[in-house]
Structures are given as structure tokens and as C-alpha cells.
Amino acid sequence: xxxxxxxxxxxxxxxxxxxxxxxxxxxxxxxxxxxxxxxxxxxxxxxxxxxxxxxxxxxxxxxxxxxxxxxxxxxxxxxxxxxxxxxxxxxxxxxxxxxxxxxxxxxxxxxxxxxxxxxxxxxxxxxxxxxxxxxxxxxxxxxxxxxxxxxxxxxxxxxxxxxxxxxxxxxxxxxxxxxxxxxxxxxxxxxxxxxxxxxxxxxxxxxxxxxxxxxxxxxxxxxxxxxxxxxxxxxxxxxxxxxxxxxxxxxxxxxxxxxxxxxxxxxxxxxxxx
Amino acid sequence: xxxxxxxxxxxxxxxxxxxxxxxxxxxxxxxxxxxxxxxxxxxxxxxxxxxxxxxxxxxxxxxxxxxxxxxxxxxxxxxxxxxxxxxxxxxxxxxxxxxxxxxxxxxxxxxxxxxxxxxxxxxxxxxxxxxxxxxxxxxxxxxxxxxxxxxxxxxxxxxxxxxxxxxxxxxxxxxxxxxxxxxxxxxxxxxxxxxxxxxxxxxxxxxxxxxxxxxxxxxxxxxxxxxxxxxxxxxxxxxxxxxxxxxxxxxxxxxxxxxxxxxxxxxxxxxxxxxxxxxxxxxxxxxxxxxxxxxxxxx
Numbered sequence: 001x002x003x004x005x006x007x008x009x010x011x012x013x014x015x016x017x018x019x020x021x022x023x024x025x026x027x028x029x030x031x032x033x034x035x036x037x038x039x040x041x042x043x044x045x046x047x048x049x050x051x052x053x054x055x056x057x058x059x060x061x062x063x064x065x066x067x068x069x070x071x072x073x074x075x076x077x078x079x080x081x082x083x084x085x086x087x088x089x090x091x092x093x094x095x096x097x098x099x100x101x102x103x104x105x106x107x108x109x110x111x112x113x114x115x116x117x118x119x120x121x122x123x124x125x126x127x128x129x130x131x132x133x134x135x136x137x138x139x140x141x142x143x144x145x146x147x148x149x150x151x152x153x154x155x156x157x158x159x160x161x162x163x164x165x166x167x168x169x170x171x172x173x174x175x176x177x178x179x180x181x182x183x184x185x186x187x188x189x190x191x192x193x194x195x196x197x198x199x200x201x202x203x204x205x206x207x208x209x210x211x212x213x214x215x216x217x218x219x220x221x222x223x224x225x226x227x228x229x230x231x232x233x234x235x236x237x238x239x240x241x242x243x244x245x246x247x248x249x250x251x252x253x254x255x256x257x258x259x260x261x262x263x264x265x266x267x268x269x270x271x272x273x274x
Numbered sequence: 275x276x277x278x279x280x281x282x283x284x285x286x287x288x289x290x291x292x293x294x295x296x297x298x299x300x301x302x303x304x305x306x307x308x309x310x311x312x313x314x315x316x317x318x319x320x321x322x323x324x325x326x327x328x329x330x331x332x333x334x335x336x337x338x339x340x341x342x343x344x345x346x347x348x349x350x351x352x353x354x355x356x357x358x359x360x361x362x363x364x365x366x367x368x369x370x371x372x373x374x375x376x377x378x379x380x381x382x383x384x385x386x387x388x389x390x391x392x393x394x395x396x397x398x399x400x401x402x403x404x405x406x407x408x409x410x411x412x413x414x415x416x417x418x419x420x421x422x423x424x425x426x427x428x429x430x431x432x433x434x435x436x437x438x439x440x441x442x443x444x445x446x447x448x449x450x451x452x453x454x455x456x457x458x459x460x461x462x463x464x465x466x467x468x469x470x471x472x473x474x475x476x477x478x479x480x481x482x483x484x485x486x487x488x489x490x491x492x493x494x495x496x497x498x499x500x501x502x503x504x505x506x507x508x509x510x511x512x513x514x515x516x517x518x519x520x521x522x523x524x525x526x527x528x529x530x531x532x533x534x535x536x537x538x539x540x541x542x543x544x545x546x547x548x549x550x551x552x553x554x555x556x557x558x559x560x561x562x563x564x565x566x567x568x569x570x571x572x573x
Contacts, residue, residue: 019415020413020414020415021415024412024415025412025413025415027412028408028409028412028413029409031409032398032401032405032409035400035401035405036398036400036401039400039441040400104394105394105395105396106392106393106394106395107396107398109360109362109390109392109394109396110390110392110396110410110457110458111413112362113360113361113362113385113388113390114385114410114413114414115382115383115385115386115413115414115415116413116414116415270362273357273362274357274362274363
């Protein structure tokens with residue numbers, strides 16, 4: 001029956017009941033975000049400060065120390081993908097607080113009242129997060145070139161890096177959306193966001209290899225999606241970078257986690273406005 | 275609406291009967307005569323939050339093509355009712371139909387046929403008016419080749435064509451409101467639902483928004499349901515009003531008929547005072563914070 005009741009509306013409902021495509025809705029949300037970022041890139045610039053500090057200060061000092069065994073790679077080359085993964089993590093985690101903010105502004109209501117599938121709304125936010133992630137990637141790559149890190153520049157490696165950054169952004173932005181839908185207020189989210197991001201970063205292979213970790217931390221690191229993000233980036237970005245798991249496993253974990261989190265966040269999203 | 279017969283019920287007995295009669299055909303099966311006369315219908319609609327009964331067996335009928343005002347003190351259940359009608363909150367009991375579709379079972383279809391303007395300022399300040407409308411057009415599945423024409427039409431109707439490519443954060447409060455109405459009507463919805471559409475607007479902007487709502491109704495034969503605290507607005511704009519207290523319909527009818535029940539010189543304010551209940555005074559902290567913020571941004 002569905003729209004039978006409206007069949008006699010004069011302005012031709014046929015075209016209005018055209019299905020909202022998943023991709024169309026997701027793309028529209030990401031596009032709006034891109035336009036806003038292009039109009040006001042202040043945030044992108046200020047977000048470049050943190051990876052710069054990690055690479056220029058922490059990286060340079062630890063490279064001279066030779067304190068961390070990184071095999072054939074120099075320490076700075078080893079940590080470059082870790083710093084990029086960290087930037088992706090930190091800029092994606094911001095999406096949870098953004099959705100709470102947009103809820104308070106009534107923007108989320110407007111999205112949820114539309115017939116667009118909820119999973120498309122979440123995917124749109126994940127794509128929006130990837131835009132930030134890719135900008136971070138560009139900044140980290142430029143810094144790396146300045147520091148003499150040997151980057152892989154063949155097209156397959158570049159394309160692979162872009163895909164991995166998009167997937168990593170999707171994983172952590174949807175994770176952040178899920179948390180936001182559960183805690184619902186800005187204050188609680190701020191506390192939890194802090195508690196989550198630092199452990200995710202330190203319990204990963206971002207700035208030291210898993211091999212040097214105590215066994216309990218190693219177990220946690222292997223459950224941490226950030227580890228797989230770093231591993232894939234290390235393989236694809238750095239000339240001579242070695243994967244410890246193999247790229248297929250990295251991709252499987254990142255794709256699987258993002259699909260799962262899109263589904264979970266889509267289920268939870270309507271609860272944020274109740 | 276029999277047990278709680280109020281004076282207004284009596285006044286409206288005839289029109290009510292007609293609505294009942296026209297909707298007797300059950301809305302199932304494509305062959306059934308569609309109940310076009312009623313755009314919004316709730317039956318025994320109830321919503322509880324723990325021990326609190328926010329909406330209590332509400333029976334609402336909104337005639338297709340009319341402008342209906344939902345009045346009532348803060349915390350009376352207006353916003354909860356709206357959230358149920360726009361499919362953002364499931365009812366605890368009872369049913370609600372919008373444009374002949376059940377808000378729970380056919381939620382997705384309902385969303386195709388409604389437009390909603392939040393009490394908050396929901397247009398994105400970082401985008402231009404055109405970009406805000408483009409986002410809505412995509413979310414409502416308007417085909418690519420029609421989007422431009424639809425957006426231009428919406429901008430023209432809401433008298434925003436000149437400001438289309440300005441960032442919304444430079445708009446006045448009244449312009450933002452008109453843009454939001456344009457966004458909510460870009461898909462020509464059968465029903466437009468607005469939560470306190472003129473809150474925080476100056477009198478001139480308020481009148482402009484009223485005119486846009488009348489325009490939206492004329493253009494698309496759209497049914498409009500709005501909540502308001504503003505009795506002047508209810509009187510000037512609404513064909514019918516319903517007064518909600520404690521989650522129930524305390525009185526309903528045309529503004530004129532309701533005023534008649536109090537006395538020949540009564541205003542809607544008097545009606546509000548007569549049927550309203552001071553115990554309803556409330557509204558959650560978040561609602562009030564949101565409203566204040568809206569007022570501030572419009573300020």
C-alpha cells in the first residue's frame with residue numbers, strides 16, 4: 001500500500017518516491033564537509049602541528065638515540081606511518097563530538113527525518129573523515145620528504161595508501177560515532193575520547209615494534225585496528241617497509257571493522273535524538 | 275474524543291463527524307479509497323519515559339490542506355508528539371498515521387512524504403543556501419537532472435534567490451528560517467511539520483515566515499502542523515488549533531470557535547489560560563538550553 005494514500009496528489013509523486021540511493025546520500029554528506037573545509041581550512045592547518053611535532057622533535061631525537069630496534073629502516077622512516085595513523089585516529093575521533101554538536105543544533109534531526117538510509121548517513125560521515133585523513137596524509141608525506149624518509153612513489157603504492165587512509169578514517173570515525181550515540185553528551189564524550197585515544201595509540205605498533213612489547217601488551221596490540229592501519233601504511237608508504245601480518249590481513253581487518261562499525265553506528269544513530 | 279468532551283468538542287461535533295465518516299474506509303490495500311481528508315491521525319497515542327507519561331492517549335486529527343497549531347505549555351507533550359510523527363521516536367502505545375502511512379511500520383515511506391523544521395536553527399552555517407538545499411535534495415533522492423530546477427524554485431518561493439550563494443552564517447534569523455522551510459519542502463512533502471517556527475524572530479521576520487508557510491500550503495497543497503507558544507500566531511495562521519495539557523488534547527477547534535467557548539470578547543490567550551494547567555510548567559534542561567541558543571544565534 002505505502003504511498004497509495006498520496007497517489008492523487010497533484011504535483012506528481014512518481015518522481016518524489018524515487019529511491020534515495022545509498023551512494024548519493026553518503027556522497028552528499030561528504031561533499032558538504034569538503035566544501036566547509038575548503039572554505040575554512042584553519043582547522044586543517046592547526047591539525048598539522050601535532051604530526052610535525054612528533055616527526056621533527058620526537059622522531060629526530062629517537063633516530064639519534066637508536067633506542068628502538070627497527071630493523072633495516074631508520075627510526076624516522078619506521079615512525080612516519082605511525083604518526084600518519086595517529087593523525088588519522090585523532091582527526092576521526094573528532095566526529096563523535098561533532099555529531100553531538102550537530103544534534104544540539106538540530107542538524108542530525110534533519111538528516112534522520114530524511115528517507116536516506118541511516119547507514120548512508122554514517123558512511124557519509126566516514127567519507128568526510130577520510131577527507132581530513134587524506135589531508136593529514138599529504139602533510140605527513142611532505143614532512144617525511146623533508147626529513148629524508150624514503151617514500152614509495154609508484155602508483156600502486158600511492159593508491160594503496162589512499163585506500164588505507166580512507167579505511168582507517170572510516171574505522172575510527174564510525175567508532176567515535178558509536179561512542180557518541182552511547183554516551184550522548186559532550187562532557188561524557190570528552191572524557192571517554194581522551195581515555196580511548198591515548199591507549200589506542202600506545203597499544204599499537206605506531207612508534208615501536210610489537211616485538212619489544214611485554215606479552216600482555218602484545219595481545220592488546222594485535223586486537224587494536226590501529227596496528228593494522230600502521231602495518232599497511234608502513235608497507236605501502238615506506239621504501240623497504242616490511243609488513244608483519246601481510247597486506248591481505250591488514251585490509252581484511254580494516255574493511256571488516258569499518259563495515260561492522262557502520263552497521264552498529266547506523267543502528268544507534270536514531271537514539272542520539274531521543 | 276468522547277469521554278473527555280470539552281466545550282470545544284461540542285462546538286466541532288459536525289466537522290469532526292465528517293472527518294470520521296470520510297476515513298471510515300480502512301487504509302489497507304491499494305483499492306481502498308485513500309483517506310485524503312485526514313493528513314495526520316493519532317489514535318490512543320501514548321509515550322512514556324520511565325514513570326513520566328509525556329503523551330497520554332492522544333487522539334489527533336489534522337485535515338489535509340489545513341494549517342493546524344498545536345498549543346500547550348512547556349512539557350505538555352507537544353515536542354514528544356512531533357518526534358513520534360516525524361518517526362524519530364516510537365510510541366509506547368497507540369498508533370499514528372501521517373499521509374495515510376503508519377509512522378512505525380512504514381517509517382521510511384513516511385519520511386518521503388514529510389518535511390520537518392526543527393525548533394533549533396538546523397541550516398548549516400558553514401554552507402551557502404544553495405549548498406544546504408543541494409544536500410537536502412540529495413537526501414530526498416531528487417534525481418540529479420531535476421535538482422537545479424527544484425533548488426531554484428525553492429529559493430524563489432522563499433525569496434532567497436539573491437542570497438543563494440552566500441554562506442548561511444551571514445543570513446539574518448528570518449532568512450535562516452525561510453531557508454529551513456525551503457529545505458524541508460524541496461521534495462514537495464504532503465505534510466510539513468514545524469516546531470516553534472517563529473521563536474526568536476522579530477515581528478517583521480515572523481510575518482514573512484507566516485507568509486511563506488501560507489505560500490507553501492498554496493503551492494503544494496501541503497498540510498502544515500506547527501507547535502507554538504504564540505497565541506497571535508495561532509490566531510492569525512491556523513485553521514484549527516489543539517491545546518495539549520498533560521499529553522492530552524484539552525480542547526481543539528478553529529481559533530474562533532475556541533474563543534467563543536470562553537466568551538464573546540475572549541482571546542486565544544484566555545483559552546490557553548482556561549485550559550492550560552500550571553502544573554505542566556516544565557520542559558527539559560536540554561530543550562531550554564537549545565531554545566536559548568537559538569534565540570542567541572538569531573539575536
